[in-house]
Amino acid sequence: MATLLRKLCESATMKRSGSHSHPHPLPSSEQARPSSPLGAFDPLPADILMQIVRLLGPKHAARLCLVSKSWRSLVSDNALWAHFLQTHHPHSPLFAETALSSGYPLPTLPAQNSPRVSFQHAYALRERVPPSVVIDGGSGYCKFGWSKGASPSGRFATFLEFGNVETPMYTRLRHFFSTIYNRMQVKPSSQPVVVSIPICHYDDTESAKASRQQLKEAIYVVLFDMNVPAVCALNQGTLALYAANQTSGIAVNIGFQVTSIVPILNGKVMRKVGVEVVGLGALKLTGFLREQMQQNNISFESLYTVRTLKEKLCYVAVDYEAELLKDTQASFEAVEGLFTLSKERFQTGEILFQPRLAGVRAMGLHQAIALCVDHCYSAELAGNNDWYKTVVLSGGTACLPGLAERLEKELHSLLPPYMSNGIRVIPPPFGVDTAWFGGKIISSLSTFPGPWCTTKKQFRQKSKLNRIW
Numbered sequence: 001m002a003t004l005l006r007k008l009c010e011s012a013t014m015k016r017s018g019s020h021s022h023p024h025p026l027p028s029s030e031q032a033r034p035s036s037p038l039g040a041f042d043p044l045p046a047d048i049l050m051q052i053v054r055l056l057g058p059k060h061a062a063r064l065c066l067v068s069k070s071w072r073s074l075v076s077d078n079a080l081w082a083h084f085l086q087t088h089h090p091h092s093p094l095f096a097e098t099a100l101s102s103g104y105p106l107p108t109l110p111a112q113n114s115p116r117v118s119f120q121h122a123y124a125l126r127e128r129v130p131p132s133v134v135i136d137g138g139s140g141y142c143k144f145g146w147s148k149g150a151s152p153s154g155r156f157a158t159f160l161e162f163g164n165v166e167t168p169m170y171t172r173l174r175h176f177f178s179t180i181y182n183r184m185q186v187k188p189s190s191q192p193v194v195v196s197i198p199i200c201h202y203d204d205t206e207s208a209k210a211s212r213q214q215l216k217e218a219i220y221v222v223l224f225d226m227n228v229p230a231v232c233a234l235n236q237g238t239l240a241l242y243a244a245n246q247t248s249g250i251a252v253n254i255g256f257q258v259t260s261i262v263p264i265l266n267g268k269v270m271r272k273v274g275v276e277v278v279g280l281g282a283l284k285l286t287g288f289l290r291e292q293m294q295q296n297n298i299s300f301e302s303l304y305t306v307r308t309l310k311e312k313l314c315y316v317a318v319d320y321e322a323e324l325l326k327d328t329q330a331s332f333e334a335v336e337g338l339f340t341l342s343k344e345r346f347q348t349g350e351i352l353f354q355p356r357l358a359g360v361r362a363m364g365l366h367q368a369i370a371l372c373v374d375h376c377y378s379a380e381l382a383g384n385n386d387w388y389k390t391v392v393l394s395g396g397t398a399c400l401p402g403l404a405e406r407l408e409k410e411l412h413s414l415l416p417p418y419m420s421n422g423i424r425v426i427p428p429p430f431g432v433d434t435a436w437f438g439g440k441i442i443s444s445l446s447t448f449p450g451p452w453c454t455t456k457k458q459f460r461q462k463s464k465l466n467r468i469w
Helices: 002-021 046-056 058-066 069-075 078-088 093-099 119-126 169-184 206-225 236-243 282-295 303-313 344-350 365-379 403-414 431-443 456-468
Strands: 133-137 141-146 154-157 193-197 230-235 249-254 259-265 276-278 330-334 337-341 390-394 424-426
Touching: 046 058, 046 069, 046 078, 058 069, 058 078, 078 093, 078 119, 093 119, 133 169, 133 431, 141 169, 141 431, 154 169, 169 206, 193 206, 193 236, 193 431, 206 230, 206 456, 230 236, 230 431, 236 249, 236 259, 236 390, 236 431, 249 365, 259 365, 276 365, 282 303, 282 344, 303 330, 303 337, 365 403, 390 403, 403 424
Parallel strands: 133 193, 193 230, 249 390, 390 424
Antiparallel strands: 133 141, 141 154, 249 259, 259 276, 330 337
């Protein structure tokens, strides 16, 4: 049946191209012959016919528009093109086209009041979106790659590249971006770029605002000096939310040195509500596991081995005291040999909740998130006070099994029911690459680079206006 429809599409295209060159008018008998709206397919039930059209794929479905008005009406069904979008454009195309296509800042109106999106039009535009470079410039590890790639094409250790005060900022950033473009073997002038900015300068003071603005402007200046045609720079927390199909919520990024708890409403960081910071990150967890292994006479040569064991064997206990009574021994074959861990497996992740175990005087992660939730509730920023009840995790350490479940349990214990009811904690949707995939979702939009990007000309005009005022 699908083959027959394809032939129909091909013949329709041929008829369309030859219809204007017919040498003689049709016989009156053929002109008067009645035809059913869908021809031989008219007796088929609509749901069966739609299944057949789905099998055809978007290319042949679009050709059916040339057959007749009835076919055009059938294949213009929004649900059909929603199916094609999800099949041929993975990673949240429907969420992106309905919630993000207007660009930043995001609209604050409810979704039901927004105009209906034509997914057929969005699909056609997406096919013409130029490939772009997506860079997640994390403080510990950078991920970079093509927007049309299935995953980042490369990564390297940055180790607080943005925080190294010994070298001028512009020099560091130029080296950072040049390294990426050299590894990708592409000219910066060829494609737009989406770059994530690490969450830093947490306060809402004037000096913190100035520091954030300086960093963002430095990124634009360096990239435009490298002749990048268009730039979109967003913070990691916002991109993590987008990767989880959310525009509002609390983004929890367990970074290289610290953990950031960031309230975000309609894509905007609500710094006046309060960004919480916990002085625990991936480096502290790796160091704690190393100490535990040394105390238990487990020998190793490289810190890389310890980090690998943390990623492969460690997890977070839902009930820490109960876990101490269990046999939790497990082994992993690393480069240096076979390693066996027991209680170290869950004690490492436990310092997120009991920092004192690692000699750190700080709030536990669950306490910092609960404090952020309380601030969001008190702020009354939106008509729907449930916007902050979605907590999205990101960062490599956030991928520890059991972390999301433990956080939900602790939050329900710490918060009163009117705040905790409905709270859900989402593990990193794309693992360690969550923020990168948030950038990929942006760069795949049918409206990209348009409302999301700034061109060199626009940046210069804006800078000129700022100088005038």
